[in-house]
Amino acid sequence: MSVPVLEMKNISKSYYGTQVLKEINLTVKQGEIHCLVGENGAGKSTLMNILFGMSVISQTGGYEGELVINGDIREFGSPKEAIAAGIGMVHQEFMLLPGFSVTENIKLNREVTKPNFVSKVFGHKLESLDRRKMAQDARTSLDKLGMSIDEWVPVAGLPVGHLQFVEIAREIDKGNLQLLVLDEPTAVLTESEAEQFLEVIQRLANSGISIMFITHRLDEVMAVADTITILKDGELVKSAPRQSFTIAQIAELMVGRKVQTSGRIGVHGKPAKDGGAQKRLLEVRDLKVNMPGERLRGVDLDVFEGEILGIGGLAGHGKIALANGIMGLYPSGGQVRFNMIDLPLNNPKAALDLGLAFVSEDRRGVGLVLEDSIANNIVLTSMQTQEKFLKPGPFKLKDITGIEEHARRAIQQFDIRCTGPDQIVRRLSGGNQQKVCLARAFTQEPKLLFVSEPTRGIDIGAKTRVLELISELNRRFGVTIIITSSELAELRSISDRIAIIYEGKLAGILAPDAPDVAYGLLMAGKSPEEVGVQ
Amino acid sequence: MNQVKRMITKNAVPLLFAIVCLLGIYFAKMPTQFLIMEVAKRLARNSFLVLSLIIPVVAGMGLNFGIVLGALAGQIALILSTHWEWAGLGGLGLTALLATPLAILFGYLAGLTLNKAKGREMITGMVLGFFANGLYQFVFLFLVGTVIPFNNPRLRISTSPGLRNTIDLKLIKGSLDGIWQIQYGFTKLPMVTFGVIALLSVCLWFFFRTKLGQDFRAIGQDRHIAGVAGIDTNRNRVLAIIMSTVLAAWGQIIFLQNIGTLNTYNSHEQVGTFAIAALLIGGATVTRATITQALTGTLLFHVLFVVSPMAGQAIFGSAQIGEYFRVFVAYGIIAISLALHAWQSKSLAKSSLEEDFSVSG
Numbered sequence: 058m059s060v061p062v063l064e065m066k067n068i069s070k071s072y073y074g075t076q077v078l079k080e081i082n083l084t085v086k087q088g089e090i091h092c093l094v095g096e097n098g099a100g101k102s103t104l105m106n107i108l109f110g111m112s113v114i115s116q117t118g119g120y121e122g123e124l125v126i127n128g129d130i131r132e133f134g135s136p137k138e139a140i141a142a143g144i145g146m147v148h149q150e151f152m153l154l155p156g157f158s159v160t161e162n163i164k165l166n167r168e169v170t171k172p173n174f175v176s177k178v179f180g181h182k183l184e185s186l187d188r189r190k191m192a193q194d195a196r197t198s199l200d201k202l203g204m205s206i207d208e209w210v211p212v213a214g215l216p217v218g219h220l221q222f223v224e225i226a227r228e229i230d231k232g233n234l235q236l237l238v239l240d241e242p243t244a245v246l247t248e249s250e251a252e253q254f255l256e257v258i259q260r261l262a263n264s265g266i267s268i269m270f271i272t273h274r275l276d277e278v279m280a281v282a283d284t285i286t287i288l289k290d291g292e293l294v295k296s297a298p299r300q301s302f303t304i305a306q307i308a309e310l311m312v313g314r315k316v317q318t319s320g321r322i323g324v325h326g327k328p329a330k331d332g333g334a335q336k337r338l339l340e341v342r343d344l345k346v347n348m349p350g351e352r353l354r355g356v357d358l359d360v361f362e363g364e365i366l367g368i369g370g371l372a373g374h375g376k377i378a379l380a381n382g383i384m385g386l387y388p389s390g391g392q393v394r395f396n397m398i399d400l401p402l403n404n405p406k407a408a409l410d411l412g413l414a415f416v417s418e419d420r421r422g423v424g425l426v427l428e429d430s431i432a433n434n435i436v437l438t439s440m441q442t443q444e445k446f447l448k449p450g451p452f453k454l455k456d457i458t459g460i461e462e463h464a465r466r467a468i469q470q471f472d473i474r475c476t477g478p479d480q481i482v483r484r485l486s487g488g489n490q491q492k493v494c495l496a497r498a499f500t501q502e503p504k505l506l507f508v509s510e511p512t513r514g515i516d517i518g519a520k521t522r523v524l525e526l527i528s529e530l531n532r533r534f535g536v537t538i539i540i541t542s543s544e545l546a547e548l549r550s551i552s553d554r555i556a557i558i559y560e561g562k563l564a565g566i567l568a569p570d571a572p573d574v575a576y577g578l579l580m581a582g583k584s585p586e587e588v589g590v591q
Numbered sequence: 592m593n594q595v596k597r598m599i600t601k602n603a604v605p606l607l608f609a610i611v612c613l614l615g616i617y618f619a620k621m622p623t624q625f626l627i628m629e630v631a632k633r634l635a636r637n638s639f640l641v642l643s644l645i646i647p648v649v650a651g652m653g654l655n656f657g658i659v660l661g662a663l664a665g666q667i668a669l670i671l672s673t674h675w676e677w678a679g680l681g682g683l684g685l686t687a688l689l690a691t692p693l694a695i696l697f698g699y700l701a702g703l704t705l706n707k708a709k710g711r712e713m714i715t716g717m718v719l720g721f722f723a724n725g726l727y728q729f730v731f732l733f734l735v736g737t738v739i740p741f742n743n744p745r746l747r748i749s750t751s752p753g754l755r756n757t758i759d760l761k762l763i764k765g766s767l768d769g770i771w772q773i774q775y776g777f778t779k780l781p782m783v784t785f786g787v788i789a790l791l792s793v794c795l796w797f798f799f800r801t802k803l804g805q806d807f808r809a810i811g812q813d814r815h816i817a818g819v820a821g822i823d824t825n826r827n828r829v830l831a832i833i834m835s836t837v838l839a840a841w842g843q844i845i846f847l848q849n850i851g852t853l854n855t856y857n858s859h860e861q862v863g864t865f866a867i868a869a870l871l872i873g874g875a876t877v878t879r880a881t882i883t884q885a886l887t888g889t890l891l892f893h894v895l896f897v898v899s900p901m902a903g904q905a906i907f908g909s910a911q912i913g914e915y916f917r918v919f920v921a922y923g924i925i926a927i928s929l930a931l932h933a934w935q936s937k938s939l940a941k942s943s944l945e946e947d948f949s950v951s952g
Contacts, residue, residue, distance in 0.1 A: 182803040
């Protein structure tokens with residue numbers, strides 16, 4: 058038995074006191090396909106950053122534990138060192154120059170050069186490119202992948218599937234490649250492309266290159282993996298040969314929480330949703346939203362009056378695009394009917410006028426005017442769209458006393474910890490900034506409120522308070538709420554129903570008390586019926 | 592047929608200007624001899640400056656309005672060489688040599704500034720040009736003769752500090768052009784100057800086939816990706832601006848040896864705008880420029896310059912209107928192509944979305 062290509066021994070890592078990885082042990086053998094699965098925030102990317110020597114690790118105090126490559130303990134200070142040690146990585150977003158040919162991309166910054174009379178005087182930087190030799194090298198790597206594309210075609214026109222192969226060809230071309238890390242490589246591929254891709258991976262593994270494969274598609278895992286490692290909340294749940302798993306087990310292990318949620322935070326006293334009896338407040342048909350990195354590819358969804366609907370799913374699958382699209386912040390297409398009226402898309406003003414409000418996930422960018430006071434932030438949208446807080450008369454003057462009174466009330470109601478309504482919003486903590494956002498949305502007296510990632514980046518105490526506030530808005534004022542969050546536990550604690558978005562489409566709608574395995578499967582793009590789990 | 596259509600849309604800008612030029616020539620009723628002479632003279636004068644813009648465009652830094660700094664370096668060298676009475680071709684060579692370290696310094700400082708203003712290189716470069724102009728005036732209009740002891744009566748204003756408004760460059764006038772001229776009718780074609788321009792074109796062509804040139808191209812396409820691949824983007828951007836500035840300094844020296852007089856406080860002012868307008872008329876954009884585009888652009892721009900006063904006279908009965916027209920054209924073309932570029936990149940982003948949607952269903 059040969060030495061394993063990679064061994065990770067007791068790897069731990071914390072960012073500013075928060076432990077994100079706890080004593081991870083895993084081993085990758087030569088020529089093995091090792092699948093790494095886990096939810097967002099499970100620690101996959103941190104683990105890969107450690108392996109790849111990304112500067113974010115050393116800048117935050119390094120890591121504990123040992124990284125053993127081919128039997129030697131190593132610690133990489135930069136990706137360059139990792140590459141020199143034979144580790145290649147294909148990132149989720151393509152690192153290809155569209156205007157360059159396939160060859161130029163494969164040989165980017167590793168061009169073959171030959172000296173000329175100028176370079177003899179001014180140094181090797183002015184050596185001419187040996188384009189013939191470069192093309193030969195590119196050809197060799199492409200052939201290893203079984204790719205027949207012309208090596209001088211510009212990358213710009215190639216189908217997405219081919220781009221992925223060009224990336225891999227570049228890694229192979231680096232020569233000493235031993236371990237190739239693929240970060241969700243199939244997320245952007247069509248089904249047939251993905252199949253072809255898996256074949257290529259197996260071919261590579263057979264040639265002796267080990268593959269670390271990160272994916273959310275569980276059937277792919279079952280199709281190609283030799284070993285499967287499941288991470289959850291920074292801990293290794295299980296690492297074992299594929300044969301010892303079923304899809305349902307993987308799904309359950311990925312999602313299961315130690316801390317079980319005990320139902321709703323608020324007491325609703327509302328009957329369980331039966332669908333038909335209730336009034337549809339929002340009807341979404343074939344909604345497509347072009348939000349970079351979070352694209353929505355056609356969603357049909359009904360929202361009933363008075364409910365809290367949770368939107369969940371993994372990062373990058375488009376869950377936050379729903380609110381951003383309907384509110385007109387990103388280009389979108391499809392039909393949206395609100396309260397029986399057609400809602401014009403791509404028009405934020407129209408959405409606001411119809412009585413929709415939005416608490417954005419981008420709190421500091423879209424949500425607040427950071428350099429302005431709490432009072433002005435709270436009334437901003439209402440003043441702009443509903444002409445509230447203005448003095449009567451032709452000049453639209455601000456009603457300063459009215460604004461201040463309202464702000465004082467809101468500060469009390471939302472429990473915003475501050476020195477007063479005049480404090481600049483930038484100086485508030487994340488949690489209090491979020492409360493200002495909620496107060497502003499509430500001031501609009503909306504019929505429907507979108508809340509995106511309300512607890513991101515705020516401390517635990519404030520988290521609970523923010524969720525309580527949202528629940529209260531719903532209960533006391535009858536505001537229908539659509540809450541999007543990456544934290545499933547949070548959604549399950551507050552929502553009446555939870556819709557899971559997978560690859561830009563609606564995977565299914567679950568009750569908050571549905572079993573973990575159902576959530577895990579939907580987030581991996583499988584319906585529970587498909588795998589036969591109840 | 593489709594190919595013809597694509598050719599036309601791709602070269603819409605130079606074609607449009609070619610038509611305008613032809614109309615101008617038709618209405619101006621200018622003797623062909625005179626037209627050729629004027630245009631050839633201006634081509635020899637200006638091409639080098641226009642070519643100096645190509646490198647920063649390829650390196651993704653847009654149109655280098657900062658070549659004014661290079662022009663200033665060239666002029667400072669010329670002032671000094673006139674003072675020291677360097678003459679002839681040797682004097683010209685020495686002047687170029689003297690201008691080089693100055694241009695490298697200016698280019699280095701400009702490059703550092705532009706690295707702090709990524710994505711806003713053009714406006715920053717333009718303002719840098721204004722700023723440098725102010726410093727230049729401060730030095731040569733005020734410091735010379737007061738703080739700096741300098742008492743050359745051919746250069747100094749006799750009654751107050753500062754340099755004369757115009758400086759006669761008779762010592763080096765035509766020293767490059769005059770080496771070998773071919774007589775065509777009563778036109779003299781400065782063959783060596785054309786030779787130098789051809790040499791620069793070949794050098795640029797060669798440069799983009801070297802490792803460094805490839806790095807520039809990579810950075811021009813995507814700074815982030817080039818950086819991830821291990822290319823030092825900041826350093827290379829500074830290098831690109833230095834090269835452009837040095838070439839501009841030499842270009843300005845070639846330009847002034849042809850003119851024969853230095854307008855101390857004005858010669859450099861419109862170097863940036865005119866060279867950029869010429870490049871854009873050739874069909875270049877903020878992100879793409881080739882040697883052919885630079886040369887065709889210079890040709891068209893100067894044909895337009897030569898014929899428009901006469902055409903204005905013939906059509907509107909006033910040469911003034913033609914004069915207005917050519918200034919209007921120079922700035923108008925820059926405005927239009929910048930707006931066009933912004934519009935294109937926006938619609939490109941939009942269409943890429945639609946493509947994606949149609950694929951995914």
